[in-house]
Amino acid sequence: MAPHPLGAPTVQVTHETEQPFLGALHGEATCAASAPPSPAHTPRDCTETEGGGCRVAARKLRARRGGRSRPKSELALSKQRRSRRKKANDRERNRMHNLNSALDALRGVLPTFPDDAKLTKIETLRFAHNYIWALTQTLRLADHNFYGLESPAPPGGELGSPDSGSSGDWGSLYSPVSQTGSLSPAASLEERPGLCAPTSPTCLRPGSLAFSDFL
DNA sequence: TAGGCCATCTGGTCCT
DNA sequence: AGGACCAGATGGCCTA
Numbered sequence: 001m002a003p004h005p006l007g008a009p010t011v012q013v014t015h016e017t018e019q020p021f022l023g024a025l026h027g028e029a030t031c032a033a034s035a036p037p038s039p040a041h042t043p044r045d046c047t048e049t050e051g052g053g054c055r056v057a058a059r060k061l062r063a064r065r066g067g068r069s070r071p072k073s074e075l076a077l078s079k080q081r082r083s084r085r086k087k088a089n090d091r092e093r094n095r096m097h098n099l100n101s102a103l104d105a106l107r108g109v110l111p112t113f114p115d116d117a118k119l120t121k122i123e124t125l126r127f128a129h130n131y132i133w134a135l136t137q138t139l140r141l142a143d144h145n146f147y148g149l150e151s152p153a154p155p156g157g158e159l160g161s162p163d164s165g166s167s168g169d170w171g172s173l174y175s176p177v178s179q180t181g182s183l184s185p186a187a188s189l190e191e192r193p194g195l196c197a198p199t200s201p202t203c204l205r206p207g208s209l210a211f212s213d214f215l
Numbered sequence: 216t217a218g219g220c221c222a223t224c225t226g227g228t229c230c231t
Numbered sequence: 232a233g234g235a236c237c238a239g240a241t242g243g244c245c246t247a
Contacts (some may be wrong), residue, residue, distance in 0.1 A: 084233085085224085085225075085226090087233090087234095088224095088225085088226095088233095088234085088235095089223075089224060089225080091234070091235075092223080092224075092225085092235090092236090093222085093223070093224090095235075095236080096222075096223080100221095100222095120219090120220065120221090121220085121221085122220095
């Protein structure tokens with residue numbers, strides 16, 4: 001990979017792991033029949049310590065582990081586990097490669113200056129978000145001009161900005177730092193000299209229009 | 216050397 | 232049962 005040319009942006013990725021509780025499926029954590037619980041996944045552990053919850057969980061656990069099927073030798077089991085793991089690793093690697101390919105494709109349509117500057121993953125996502133927002137604003141303004149309407153552009157008005165919190169789920173992409181306003185996604189890009197964010201009024205890419213040109 | 220970014224491995228969970 | 236998805240852990244590489 002291309003290392004970050006100018007140091008890392010001062011943003012942090014926070015994992016919002018607030019997944020809805022999906023029910024006691026395994027019962028590893030609080031039920032007797034258990035494998036060592038993963039330290040990473042406690043939120044999904046079984047909390048139904050009373051009633052039938054654990055019995056159901058234990059039954060499912062038994063089923064998952066082969067149930068009444070013919071017992072295999074330790075060697076065969078070990079071989080099978082290794083084989084499955086290896087296949088899973090291959091799939092996972094492939095999946096990540098696909099993800100990176102998509103990210104590269106996204107980088108390819110984003111205007112950066114210099115052209116060979118490579119955005120990091122998080123920068124690419126934030127940049128794309130801002131870029132789409134800027135293009136949307138451009139289209140709206142163009143429409144207003146075409147029909148002779150006045151551009152309302154109220155302060156903090158209906159349109160909002162990527163940083164205004166009106167961006168729905170995308171808001172979760174922003175680090176707490178940027179959400180507090182001290183570091184917008186655009187600003188994070190501007191911290192890297194030579195890299196331009198499309199929403200930056202001070203950034204003009206050769207051969208393209210700065211966002212400020214549309215305002 | 217510390218810190219950031221990344222690729223990979225791994226185990227858990229959900230879905231088909 | 233097997234695949235997809237997810238998040239934590241780990242180690243390598245690079246830069247300030």
